[in-house]
Amino acid sequence: MIDAINRKILAALQENARISFAELGKRVHLTAPAVAERVRKMESAGIITGYGVNVNLDKVGYPIVAMVQCKVYRAKEREFKELLLSYDEVIECLNTTGEQAFLVKLAVESMSQLDEILEAFIDFSDTNTMMILSTLVDRELPETFFK
Template identity: 60%
Template structure:
């Protein structure tokens, strides 16, 4: 990964609809050279897809929350199966610490959140935190060069 690839990734993260010619201007290469670099990044699995960012509140789903789940002993497989089946689960992270999983959920009402939590309670203890805002939303750290450089 060189600086040009990092610049391409950052530009695509900000706007996945940029054309090869627009990206080429940003990195001072030809459009075919940029296309080849992006193709390689896709083949290597660095770029895993392109998607629209959705404003859930404007789409009628105004409530998002983080749910810490401390899964009961021997219930992890059933918990994972349940979480996969819940449409309201947007993200699921397996983490260290007493809460083995953290879910990000999106629901249309507090009563829907209550129903969701009731489904989880047979398999885990839960702690719920309402998301008030998201001041930072990105996939990559801002200063890639510093983040990926070796320590002296």
């Protein structure tokens, strides 16, 4: 399903998810309906899982971003997951290998807000918090990933 044309479509959509099918068609040398059909097929196949917007957290009032490694206590995993879902400040959670099996990304308005959330985590896990100072690499997947 992923041929050279679909790779180009995916790359273009990553660059600008709001691109029209007509413009996308020009870039890959297909008609707008043909491109639309290819996009729909990739959506149905789960290759394209959604469209979004990148937000500057600092400019919308969340200047503090932290990564928290969590070593969840035995038999507390279900409750910990429910706790994570209860906080809008949790913007990502990865289940990883190793002792600290959860990596939680938080965006907060203040250090006191971060402290409150970490206090809630204490009942379910040991934590190690890292403050994000800057993002060095934040890029879309290159066409070569869609082989």
